[in-house]
Amino acid sequence: MISPALSVSDLTVSYGENLALWDVDLQIEAGCLAALVGPNGAGKSTLLKAALELIPRVTGTAVFFGQPLARARQGIAYVPQRSAVDWEFPVTVLDVALMGSYGRLGWLKRPRRTDRDQAVSCLQRVGIADLAHRHISELSGGQQQRVFLARALLQGADLYLMDEPFTGVDAATESTLIETMRSLRSEGKTVIVVHHDLQTVPEYFDEVVLLNREVVAQGPTGSVFTAENLQTTYGGKLALLTP
Amino acid sequence: MTEWWTDYTLRNVTLGAVMLGAFSGILGTFPVLRRQGLTGDAMAHATLPGVCLAFLLTQTKSYPVLMVGAVVAALVSLALVQWIQSVPRVDPGSALGWGLSTAFGLGVVLLGVVQSTPNAGQAGLEKFLMGQASAITSEQVVVIGSVGGLSVLIVTMVVPRLALATFDPTFAQTQGLRLSYWSGLLNALMIGAIAVGIGTVGVILMSAMLIAPSAAARQWTHRLGPLLVLAGLFGAVGGLFGALSSLWVPRAPTGPAIVLSLSVLAVVSILFGRDRGLLWSRRRGA
Numbered sequence: 461m462i463s464p465a466l467s468v469s470d471l472t473v474s475y476g477e478n479l480a481l482w483d484v485d486l487q488i489e490a491g492c493l494a495a496l497v498g499p500n501g502a503g504k505s506t507l508l509k510a511a512l513e514l515i516p517r518v519t520g521t522a523v524f525f526g527q528p529l530a531r532a533r534q535g536i537a538y539v540p541q542r543s544a545v546d547w548e549f550p551v552t553v554l555d556v557a558l559m560g561s562y563g564r565l566g567w568l569k570r571p572r573r574t575d576r577d578q579a580v581s582c583l584q585r586v587g588i589a590d591l592a593h594r595h596i597s598e599l600s601g602g603q604q605q606r607v608f609l610a611r612a613l614l615q616g617a618d619l620y621l622m623d624e625p626f627t628g629v630d631a632a633t634e635s636t637l638i639e640t641m642r643s644l645r646s647e648g649k650t651v652i653v654v655h656h657d658l659q660t661v662p663e664y665f666d667e668v669v670l671l672n673r674e675v676v677a678q679g680p681t682g683s684v685f686t687a688e689n690l691q692t693t694y695g696g697k698l699a700l701l702t703p
Numbered sequence: 704m705t706e707w708w709t710d711y712t713l714r715n716v717t718l719g720a721v722m723l724g725a726f727s728g729i730l731g732t733f734p735v736l737r738r739q740g741l742t743g744d745a746m747a748h749a750t751l752p753g754v755c756l757a758f759l760l761t762q763t764k765s766y767p768v769l770m771v772g773a774v775v776a777a778l779v780s781l782a783l784v785q786w787i788q789s790v791p792r793v794d795p796g797s798a799l800g801w802g803l804s805t806a807f808g809l810g811v812v813l814l815g816v817v818q819s820t821p822n823a824g825q826a827g828l829e830k831f832l833m834g835q836a837s838a839i840t841s842e843q844v845v846v847i848g849s850v851g852g853l854s855v856l857i858v859t860m861v862v863p864r865l866a867l868a869t870f871d872p873t874f875a876q877t878q879g880l881r882l883s884y885w886s887g888l889l890n891a892l893m894i895g896a897i898a899v900g901i902g903t904v905g906v907i908l909m910s911a912m913l914i915a916p917s918a919a920a921r922q923w924t925h926r927l928g929p930l931l932v933l934a935g936l937f938g939a940v941g942g943l944f945g946a947l948s949s950l951w952v953p954r955a956p957t958g959p960a961i962v963l964s965l966s967v968l969a970v971v972s973i974l975f976g977r978d979r980g981l982l983w984s985r986r987r988g989a
Contacts, residue, residue, distance in 0.1 A: 512877050538877040549736060549870040550927045559867050563878045568860050595925040595978075611874075 463526030465490040465619050465650035466511065471520030473503070473510045480506045482674050483520075488667060490525065490618075491648050493641055495655040495664070495681075498671035499694050504654040505541065507671065508621050512538055524619060534563060537617035539608045541624050547597045554592040556607050557583055560614030575614075582610040587636055602633030609640060620644060620651045627656060638664055661685055712837070713950065719839040719847050720946035721939045723900050724912065724961065726851030728920075728938025729858060729931055730896040731913030733889050735921075737869050741796065742784065742890075744910035745803040747897045749780030751810025751906045754831050755817050764827065766842055766902065773898045780806050781890060810906070834905030834958035836949045843902060850899045854892045858931075865889070866927055904945075904958035915965035916941065922976025941965035 464487040471484040481503040488494045496504040509515045511522035513529055524532035537560070557579040558571050565571065571579075583589040586606040591599060596607065605625055612620055625637055641651045641664075655661065661668060661681060668684050670676040670693040677689045734743055753776025754769045761768050780802060787798040817828055830838065858865070868875045868885045876882060893913065900909050920933035945961025974981055 509873075514873060514876050533877070533879055536877065538874060540871065540873040544873045545871040546736075546869060549866070550921065550925050550930050551866065551870055552926060555866075555927070556870070559863075559871070559874070562863060562867055565863075570863060 462490055463523075464488055465492075465525060466652060467523045467526075468507070468511060469521055469523075471507070471510060471522065472518040473506055473515065473520075474518055479673060481510065484671075484675055486669050486675055486678050488650060488652055488669075490650050491645060492650060492666040493645050493664065494650070494652045494667035494669065495661055496652065496669050496671055497655055497658065497661060497693070498676075502672045502693075504671055505623050508538070508623055508652070508654065512536070512621070532619075535618040537612035537615040537620045539612050539620065539622040539625060542601065542604055542608070542628075549596075551596055552593050553583065553588065553596055553599065553607050554579055556596055557592075557610040557614055560611035563615060579610070579614050582613040583607075585613060586610050586640060600630065602629035605629050605633060606636060609637060613640070618649055620649065622651065622653045624654050624656060626653075626660075658690070711841070715839045715841055715844050716836050716946045716950060717943065719844045719903060720836045720942035720957070720961065722844070722847050722851055722942070723903055724916070724938035724940070724942025724945075724965075725935040726847070726855055726938070727896050727900055727909075727912035728916030728934040728936075728941075729855050730851075730892050732917040732920075732931055732934045733858070733865055733869065734893055735914055735917045737886075737889070739889075740910065740914040741799045741803075742781070743893050743897065743913045745784055745799045745806070746777040746780055746894060747901065747906050747909035748803045748810070749776050749806035750774075750897060750901055751807060751831060752776055752813050753779075753810075754901070754906075755810060755813035755828065758817055758828060759813070759820075766840075766846060769831075769902075770846070770898045773901060774894055776806070777894045777897060781894075807906070830905070831901055832905050832907060833956040834901070834903050834908065834961075836903050836946045836957035836961075839903060843899075847899045847903075850895050854895050855935075857888075858892065861885075861888075862927065862931070904961055905956070908958040908962045911962040911965060912938065912941075915962070915969050919965070919969040919972040919976075921978070922972035923978055925978050937965065937968050941968060 466488045468484055468486050471481055472479070473481040484507065496507060498504055506515065510517050522529065524536060554576070558575060560582070561571050561575040561579065580589055580592060583592055586609050588603055588606050588610070591603060596604065599607065609625070626634055629637070644651055662685055665681050667679065668681045669678040670684065670689055672693050676693045677684045731740070731743065734740055750773035753772040757769050757772025758764060784799055784802045787793055787802065788795045814828060864880060865885060867878065868880055868882055872882055896913065897909050900912055904912055916938040917930065917934040919937050920930050923933060924930050941961050941964045944964035945957050948960040949955050949957040
């Protein structure tokens with residue numbers, strides 16, 4: 461049997477005295493497109509960060525393809541929220557994409573010609589190769605999101621964790637993003653996305669985790685993404701959006 | 704012109720100031736990009752009490768001994784500043800300003816103590832205030848060259864990692880980088896540059912050596928490699944002009960001379976820089 465791409469158990473995280481996640485158990489099978497869905501402050505981004513050991517946990521474990529993070533790191537690509545980077549930093553679009561090769565480079569090695577060529581083809585794949593030599597801050601929000609997807613593609617990972625990739629992007633970028641995710645799935649990769657737009661969940665994702673500090677429900681979108689479960693996840697605030 | 708290279712003082716002064724300018728410019732680039740220029744300023748001011756204490760304890764004016772005092776004092780000030788900044792409800796910038804002036808005040812008091820001791824060997828410690836390139840010895844040139852050269856070599860080797868940790872710290876961590884190691888390394892290199900620089904430009908103005916070259920260079924390029932090279936070049940030019948003026952006008956303090964030439968470069972760059980200069984931006988906007 462194949463191990464799940466991500467398996468989280470007993471995960472509890474707190475910011476000071478505020479409980480962000482409580483006793484979370486979840487499994488995402490390998491080879492699917494999965495969405496983490498829930499209201500603001502539900503702990504969706506926190507869940508990804510805690511699994512990647514970017515923030516401390518109170519209790520709990522996260523296992524990737526049956527391995528702890530230290531051994532699975534090479535196979536994981538993380539796409540942070542756009543607000544998490546320093547936009548004034550002197551890097552071009554190509555420089556950022558190339559950062560996807562650092563994980564597999566030796567300690568003091570620099571990217572080689574072949575890495576650069578691969579970075580360019582990753583930029584091509586998300587449709588922004590013509591912007592390769594621009595400074596990163598000159599791009600639109602959607603184009604910036606594509607750069608980070610290109611960087612993740614260059615990593616050649618098996619699991620892609622994306623924190624709100626669809627937020628604030630144009631329609632063209634949204635369709636590029638989802639097409640790229642689908643082609644990753646067809647290569648047998650796994651994509652887990654923190655997602656806000658409930659309307660598109662059934663169309664985009666195979667699996668859904670409904671989260672509000674605790675896991676409300678998880679499983680195939682068809683059986684989990686129900687009006688009742690959404691009502692429980694969002695409280696009474698969702699009359700208009702239920703499918 | 705041959706006199707330039709055969710004259711012992713001329714050669715030492717020129718070589719020392721140019722190397723110091725180049726190395727400081729390169730080593731200051733990452734702290735500036737990380738918005739930590741003021742930390743460098745605070746550490747530079749804090750080296751004055753360290754230098755004075757080192758002299759009081761050992762009664763020698765040997766440059767390496769004084770540098771050890773400077774490094775220890777810089778480390779202590781860094782720890783104190785980081786502790787104050789971790790206290791809630793204290794603005795980090797204000798904490799730095801406060802720590803900087805306190806350390807400097809202590810240094811000036813200690814300098815007074817040193818100067819009131821009967822030991823005639825104390826003469827010359829006051830040069831650490833404003834710097835004195837015209838008194839650079841060949842020993843200092845060797846120290847500047849080796850410490851600075853080694854630091855720059857280290858930075859050059861790890862530029863990609865430093866860039867990643869600065870540009871996108873979250874992603875860097877997922878790649879297995881420990882951010883605290885890299886900021887520690889940068890602080891260590893900055894302290895090294897400060898320790899070798901204070902004898903030439905003085906503790907008060909050392910931070911300008913670290914900040915001005917990369918601030919100027921950033922106006923011309925949006926790529927990291929050229930930025931580092933240009934910062935080194937601007938630093939070297941500033942060092943050269945500072946050293947020359949200190950030779951032409953024997954009592955002219957070197958620190959201010961270097962800082963003024965660097966500032967001219969910075970202002971010209973801000974006005975005319977190709978990447979972000981005001982004139983170009985205006986023309987592009989029009």
